[in-house]
Amino acid sequence: MRLRVSVLVLALAGALSGPAWAQGTATSTSAGAADWGGQNIRLGVSAGLQAGAPGFTQSSILQIYAEDAPITVDYGHKSALLVDGSLGFHLKGRFGLGVAVSYARSKVDGQVHGEIPHPFYFNQPRAIDGTASGLQQTVLGTHIQALYLWPVNDKFDIMFSGGPSLIMLQQDLVSNVNFSETYPYDTATYESAQLARTRRTGIGFNAGADLTYHFTQMLGLGVLVRYTRATISLPIAGASNVSARAGGAQAGVGLRVLF
Amino acid sequence: MRLRLAALVAGLVALVSASTAAQRPLSPPAMVIASTPQTIGAWDARVRAMLQNGQLDIGRLQRDSLISGRTHVRLDQRYQGLPVFGGQVVRQQSGQTTISVFGRFFQNISINAKPTLTAAAAAHAAVAAQGADSVASGPPVLGVLPGGSHGYVLAYRVLVRAPWDIQIYYIDANTGAVVSHASRIKKDQAAAAIGSGTGVNGDREKVSANQSGGTYQAIDVMRPAVTFTLDFGGNPARFNSFFTSGQVFLSDVATSSSNTWTDPVVVDASAYQGMFYDYVYKVMGRSGIDDANLQVVGITHPLSRSDAGTYSSDIVGNYIDNALYLGDGTILYGDGDGQTFTYLAGALDVVAHELTHGITDFSSQLGGTDEPGALNEAFSDIMATAIEFAYQPPGNGKDQADWLIGEDVTLTAPGFIRSLEDPQAGGGVDNYSKIRDIGTSNDNGGVHENSTIASHAFYLAVHGGTNRTSGMSVQGVGMANLDRVAKAFYRGFVFMLGPNSTFSDARRATLQAAQDLYGSTSNEYAQIQQAWTAVGVH
Numbered sequence A: 001m002r003l004r005v006s007v008l009v010l011a012l013a014g015a016l017s018g019p020a021w022a023q024g025t026a027t028s029t030s031a032g033a034a035d036w037g038g039q040n041i042r043l044g045v046s047a048g049l050q051a052g053a054p055g056f057t058q059s060s061i062l063q064i065y066a067e068d069a070p071i072t073v074d075y076g077h078k079s080a081l082l083v084d085g086s087l088g089f090h091l092k093g094r095f096g097l098g099v100a101v102s103y104a105r106s107k108v109d110g111q112v113h114g115e116i117p118h119p120f121y122f123n124q125p126r127a128i129d130g131t132a133s134g135l136q137q138t139v140l141g142t143h144i145q146a147l148y149l150w151p152v153n154d155k156f157d158i159m160f161s162g163g164p165s166l167i168m169l170q171q172d173l174v175s176n177v178n179f180s181e182t183y184p185y186d187t188a189t190y191e192s193a194q195l196a197r198t199r200r201t202g203i204g205f206n207a208g209a210d211l212t213y214h215f216t217q218m219l220g221l222g223v224l225v226r227y228t229r230a231t232i233s234l235p236i237a238g239a240s241n242v243s244a245r246a247g248g249a250q251a252g253v254g255l256r257v258l259f
Numbered sequence B: 001m002r003l004r005l006a007a008l009v010a011g012l013v014a015l016v017s018a019s020t021a022a023q024r025p026l027s028p029p030a031m032v033i034a035s036t037p038q039t040i041g042a043w044d045a046r047v048r049a050m051l052q053n054g055q056l057d058i059g060r061l062q063r064d065s066l067i068s069g070r071t072h073v074r075l076d077q078r079y080q081g082l083p084v085f086g087g088q089v090v091r092q093q094s095g096q097t098t099i100s101v102f103g104r105f106f107q108n109i110s111i112n113a114k115p116t117l118t119a120a121a122a123a124h125a126a127v128a129a130q131g132a133d134s135v136a137s138g139p140p141v142l143g144v145l146p147g148g149s150h151g152y153v154l155a156y157r158v159l160v161r162a163p164w165d166i167q168i169y170y171i172d173a174n175t176g177a178v179v180s181h182a183s184r185i186k187k188d189q190a191a192a193a194i195g196s197g198t199g200v201n202g203d204r205e206k207v208s209a210n211q212s213g214g215t216y217q218a219i220d221v222m223r224p225a226v227t228f229t230l231d232f233g234g235n236p237a238r239f240n241s242f243f244t245s246g247q248v249f250l251s252d253v254a255t256s257s258s259n260t261w262t263d264p265v266v267v268d269a270s271a272y273q274g275m276f277y278d279y280v281y282k283v284m285g286r287s288g289i290d291d292a293n294l295q296v297v298g299i300t301h302p303l304s305r306s307d308a309g310t311y312s313s314d315i316v317g318n319y320i321d322n323a324l325y326l327g328d329g330t331i332l333y334g335d336g337d338g339q340t341f342t343y344l345a346g347a348l349d350v351v352a353h354e355l356t357h358g359i360t361d362f363s364s365q366l367g368g369t370d371e372p373g374a375l376n377e378a379f380s381d382i383m384a385t386a387i388e389f390a391y392q393p394p395g396n397g398k399d400q401a402d403w404l405i406g407e408d409v410t411l412t413a414p415g416f417i418r419s420l421e422d423p424q425a426g427g428g429v430d431n432y433s434k435i436r437d438i439g440t441s442n443d444n445g446g447v448h449e450n451s452t453i454a455s456h457a458f459y460l461a462v463h464g465g466t467n468r469t470s471g472m473s474v475q476g477v478g479m480a481n482l483d484r485v486a487k488a489f490y491r492g493f494v495f496m497l498g499p500n501s502t503f504s505d506a507r508r509a510t511l512q513a514a515q516d517l518y519g520s521t522s523n524e525y526a527q528i529q530q531a532w533t534a535v536g537v538h
């Protein structure tokens, strides 16, 4: 499944354009105090999906048979299951400060292409192609957020958020390839990939909105959409670096508790 | 000090005596015989007498393939018709003249030559002793083995092939017990590791090695025929003991600590032996020298170039300025004296030429003299040239493909050994009407000088050109079709010729092969036919 920010925003707009939106407009004044409706703390727990960040490419030079063996891996992207927790503090007026932690894990495929040197002769590479499956990708984002609450009506409000993110990416990268060959070795066949799990943290950003429907004064149901991204340089043998983009569009639904 | 043959032989005597005493205290004394030109008469007479009474039998005749006129005849010791293992005398001849005799034979043999054990039972016992995944190779050979408490044992020699190892077992022919066994070349475990190095002429080559612990051995285990490149280090004692026993050991294998090979001779020998195997396999569909993946043993530095000045001209000519096929997949690459030749393993065509003699040995068995001998040499040059064009870019420089033989290692004029394009330029014969030295001891009946009649026909059929003697021109099939003509020659020489074939037979055989492969109306057939006609072979 591929989720995009635009789709998420449309979905959010659709929710707002329903009766609740009309009702909210009519009653905005009564709920529209320049504060957080009397509560100073808002806790949220959501589960949902994180759309994969755009894929990235790894270009490595391995040493095989006394010669350079260029290997490229195109890592795909895939939606990940998302768990998100957030904590917001009211500062003043509609503004607040928050922190959110999101955790997403998925398994992606890597399309491997290699030029495997001939064992006996220089400059006679044999092309191999294949798929490295089940490459685990884990993204742990810690998002520092400036918050702005827009009370739509007495049942709905929207919390806008944005700020810097610290994103830890743990990614399985292809560190070597296994191939089969038989004499006279004029061709080689991709068999599997050897993986190395690498982890690096990078700084990025987040921007999002959380639409909350209030059952009671203290309890609500929230729909979160957020976009977060960081570019992270992953170390891998045989490559100067692998520049990966971590994060992506996030969407989740969950409980909101207000104090 | 000027080291001569006599000194070498003296060293050999001492070496063999010492090892005999140390290893076989119970065996009877092995008598070492050796000869210098001064004492040749007596030994020659003795050998002739032993040949007559059946104590010696002619085993194998080996040519000095690049030096004219010399042969080495191995005479195997016999007891009541059975071989005496290890008993062998080697007689070097120049034509009918004996130049030297050396080797050893065993005396005072007195045992019952009738076994109670069958050959099959002996093979079974050897395989059982070697263990899983091993298999007896070839029929067990019954013979007399020096050693044991009674001095000699009637034993079967059984070759057992095990993964990455070939063991020779001696099984007591009466009890079935293992008397002894040893690896022809023992290896711990095959772990292919490709290294690289720079060859004699500065060429970068890969070296297919075997990793054993922290050491890389020049053993190619990635090709179906395991190929060993040895380094005798120019040690005359090692060389002599090899010539006497025919044995090679793991300790002889060239090694590298890093798999970056620094001896250009080992680099080229290893790489070129591999190219020969690859070409023969991929183009001719043949699995090595014997078409059954016989292992190849290439020996580098048999004697040191730096000692060339201390040896007789015979020794320099045979073992320094020469490369030889010794039989059974074993090749010896001389160092070259640095004046006439440089390291002979540095030439792909020289390596391929010698290895092709192995193919001939296992197929047509073309003789070593006169017309069959010339065809034998021609086939080696034809294959050598085809392989050069397959693995080197065409050109006149070092390590480039051309129609010359030995041009990469020849230091004196004309800068090559033979020319397939212009045989006369290398002192060869280009037309059958000029065939010479047949029936003489000169160049064993002109085997090298007349070989170019056939190899020039190959050149004309492929490249096209004009025969200088007949003036006849041949268009040729073109260089792009070289392998197609090479296949016809290979097919004719390997499958259709025999030990006594003549040039005329070779014409018929290659045409038959071309007809079978491409049809009698094919261009290949026509060009081969015209080429033989142009060189005067009908």
Ligand SMILES: [Zn+2]
Pocket: B065, B066, B353, B354, B357, B377, B380
């Ligand atoms: Zn030869």
